[in-house]
Amino acid sequence: MTAGNVGAGRDFSRVPGVLGRIVAERVADYRAADPALGAARPAVRRFEAALRGPGLALIAEVKRASPSQGAIAPLDPGQAARAYQAGGAAAISVLTEPRHFGGDAQALRDVVAGVTLPALRKDFVVHPAMLREAAEWGAGAALLMVSVLQEATGEFLAMAHHLGLDALVEVHDERELDLALATGARIIGVNNRDLKTLHIDLGVSPRLIRRAREAGFDGVLVAESGYRTPADLAGVRGLADAVLVGTSLAGSGDLQRAARDLMAQP
Numbered sequence: 001m002t003a004g005n006v007g008a009g010r011d012f013s014r015v016p017g018v019l020g021r022i023v024a025e026r027v028a029d030y031r032a033a034d035p036a037l038g039a040a041r042p043a044v045r046r047f048e049a050a051l052r053g054p055g056l057a058l059i060a061e062v063k064r065a066s067p068s069q070g071a072i073a074p075l076d077p078g079q080a081a082r083a084y085q086a087g088g089a090a091a092i093s094v095l096t097e098p099r100h101f102g103g104d105a106q107a108l109r110d111v112v113a114g115v116t117l118p119a120l121r122k123d124f125v126v127h128p129a130m131l132r133e134a135a136e137w138g139a140g141a142a143l144l145m146v147s148v149l150q151e152a153t154g155e156f157l158a159m160a161h162h163l164g165l166d167a168l169v170e171v172h173d174e175r176e177l178d179l180a181l182a183t184g185a186r187i188i189g190v191n192n193r194d195l196k197t198l199h200i201d202l203g204v205s206p207r208l209i210r211r212a213r214e215a216g217f218d219g220v221l222v223a224e225s226g227y228r229t230p231a232d233l234a235g236v237r238g239l240a241d242a243v244l245v246g247t248s249l250a251g252s253g254d255l256q257r258a259a260r261d262l263m264a265q266p
């Protein structure tokens with residue numbers, strides 16, 4: 001793919017609920033941004049490789065606040081990432097959304113500088129510039145939400161790959177999963193949290209991960225959100241390749257220990 005305005009000027013105005021409000025803000029933030037991606041970069045696939053077995057890998061998230069919790073903890077992102085790495089995490093997720101999740105570009109840069117683990121830019125990607133930034137800031141991967149991008153998901157996936165980024169393509173129901181599978185995504189995340197209502201159901205990940213495997217998907221599957229104890233992970237052990245955990249680790253006071261304790265087999 002060449003530089004151009006591919007993916008810019010899309011209409012994300014129909015996304016409902018809490019998610020819709022955040023998406024509208026991000027669309028406004030990037031309205032005037034240059035959509036050019038620049039030259040293609042080679043695929044590194046370090047994020048993807050970090051999640052591939054054996055066992056259940058942990059993606060630990062640097063999350064200072066959220067719409068459901070408010071303030072979680074005033075984390076120093078570099079320090080938090082080092083603690084997660086020492087606690088056995090395979091990759092680090094970093095929120096870069098500023099108004100609801102306490103994130104920013106510096107948080108991602110600090111994580112990239114602070115650890116050797118690959119980092120995921122966690123944001124509400126609605127513009128090609130957000131992917132270009134992710135690559136420039138040193139991320140190994142970016143989050144792409146099917147609930148936001150819908151039919152444009154495949155186009156954004158191609159843009160991420162053009163930039164050498166892995167993409168975590170996030171789904172929450174059967175329709176979104178089938179759309180993600182059709183894009184050729186290599187990494188699919190199943191969010192247990194409905195971002196329109198913020199309600200969590202830990203049954204969502206096992207259900208959709210089974211469906212993905214039954215459909216012949218042989219990529220990486222990630223279970224996301226709401227995990228607090230080792231027992232919570234029982235439903236996805238042996239099923240998911242990785243689990244993405246934020247709030248319960250970030251708010252624990254001892255991030256290294258919390259990461260270790262969570263992943264211990266009960």
Ligand SMILES: O=P(O)(O)OC[C@@H](O)[C@@H](O)c1c[nH]c2ccccc12
Pocket residue numbers: 061063122123124170191224225226227244245246247248
């Ligand atoms: O804090 P939790 O419940 O452990 O969840 C982490 C992560 O899954 C969550 O932050 C998340 C998943 N998908 C998102 C999309 C946008 C913002 C945040 C998210």
